[in-house]
Amino acid sequence: MVLIAWWRALLQDDTALILPATLAHEIAHQALGHPGRRILRLLTHLQCAGLAFGVLAMALHAPWPLILVTAVVTVAARLCLDRTYCHDELAADLHAVTLLDRAGIPGRRAIGATLAEDAAAEPRWHALTGWIFTGHPTVSARLRNLRQGR
Numbered sequence: 420m421v422l423i424a425w426w427r428a429l430l431q432d433d434t435a436l437i438l439p440a441t442l443a444h445e446i447a448h449q450a451l452g453h454p455g456r457r458i459l460r461l462l463t464h465l466q467c468a469g470l471a472f473g474v475l476a477m478a479l480h481a482p483w484p485l486i487l488v489t490a491v492v493t494v495a496a497r498l499c500l501d502r503t504y505c506h507d508e509l510a511a512d513l514h515a516v517t518l519l520d521r522a523g524i525p526g527r528r529a530i531g532a533t534l535a536e537d538a539a540a541e542p543r544w545h546a547l548t549g550w551i552f553t554g555h556p557t558v559s560a561r562l563r564n565l566r567q568g569r
C-alpha cells in the first residue's frame with residue numbers, strides 16, 4: 420500500500436522524481452564506465468606531474484621557457500580533464516533518462532526536475548564562467564543537452 424502511494428506520488432509530483440533521477444544519474448556513470456577510465460588517470464597524473472615539475476623548476480631557477488612549457492602542459496591537462504568530466508555529466512544525464520524510462524519513470528521529466536532544483540542552487544559565478552574551470556557543465560547546458568537529447 421505504501422509502495423503504491425509512493426509510486427503515485429512519484430508520477431504526479433516532480434519533487435518526488437528527484438531521488439530516483441539522482442540515483443539513475445549516478446548509476447549511469449557506472450554503467451557507462453566513467454569512473455576509473457584510463458584517460459582520467461592519465462590526465463590527472465599529467466596534471467600533478469606538471470605541477471610538481473613546475474614548482475621544482477622554479478625552485479631550481481630553471482630557464483623560463485621550461486617553466487612556461489610546464490605551465491602550459493599542466494593547464495592543458497586540467498582543461499582536458501574538465502572537458503572529459505563535462506562530457507561524462509551530459510552523457511550520464513541522457514543515459515539516466517533511458518534507465519528511468521525502462522523502469523517506468525518519466526526519465527526526461529525526472530532529470531529535468533532535478534536540474535530545475537540544481538538551477539536554484541547553482542552559484543552565479545558557475546552559471547557565467549564555471550564551465551571553463553570546473554568539471555561540471557552549467558545547469559543551462561545540461562537542460563539544453565536534455566532537450567536536444569544528444
Ligand SMILES: [Zn+2]
Pocket residue numbers: 444445448507508511
Ligand atoms: Zn554526474
